[in-house]
Amino acid sequence: MASGVKPRVKVPKKATAGEAITIKTLISHKMESGQRKDDDGNAIPRSIINRFTCDFNGENVVDVKMEPAISTNPYFEFEALVPEAGEFKFTWYDDDGSVYEETKSIAIG
């Protein structure tokens, strides 16, 4: 499990039914690209988050396949439709098998 990995998500607390909201997600992760070399000249192996998904009440909003070219501390901003009150679930999948999750509820009003 990569250490010190912390997800941070910004979702409005409420929206009107059917509104499009902006979601910002950030996760602290080194995203070791596999290109860097250590002091001995050996390549530091790749260790990145390779996939990010966002679901709302079980339905997929966005699914991103990530490559080493995504910067350290991957940031994504996108828009989601809010048909009803519910819960957003954000999942990040690490190369080493770890899965990081964050959920945010949103109300209609």
Place this chain on the structure above:
Amino acid sequence: MEFTRRNAIAMGAGALLVAGLPLRASAATSDEAIAAFTGGAEVGTGDIKLTAPEIAENGNTVPIEVSSGSATEIMVLALGNPTPAVATFKFGKLAASRAASTRIRLAGTQDLVAIAKLEDGSFVQASSTVKVTIGGCGG
């Protein structure tokens, strides 16, 4: 070793080969990646927009945005990076707009390409050239 003319030519040829290889490899894998994504279909221009800065001060974190009206999937490639693939965005039914922003690493000045698979099954692409002052691949 003695620096004879024979050695010089051999070194020159070797250097050319080494210089040529990475360039060809990068082009090959980005073509392969595009072919895998489109299944060999023709890629036109149209409903896809790629927003990237003209000059990136820091190649480690370059903000980009892709947006489209009707794309189901958008693939972004950085043609000059050691591995061209950057990200592939798949939009579900609840995606309000087929748009996403993120920050990427660019090794040096290069072209960025965004290819979108539209709802009707066609493919469109947009590209943008980004000048990078300090490369972002740990080099």
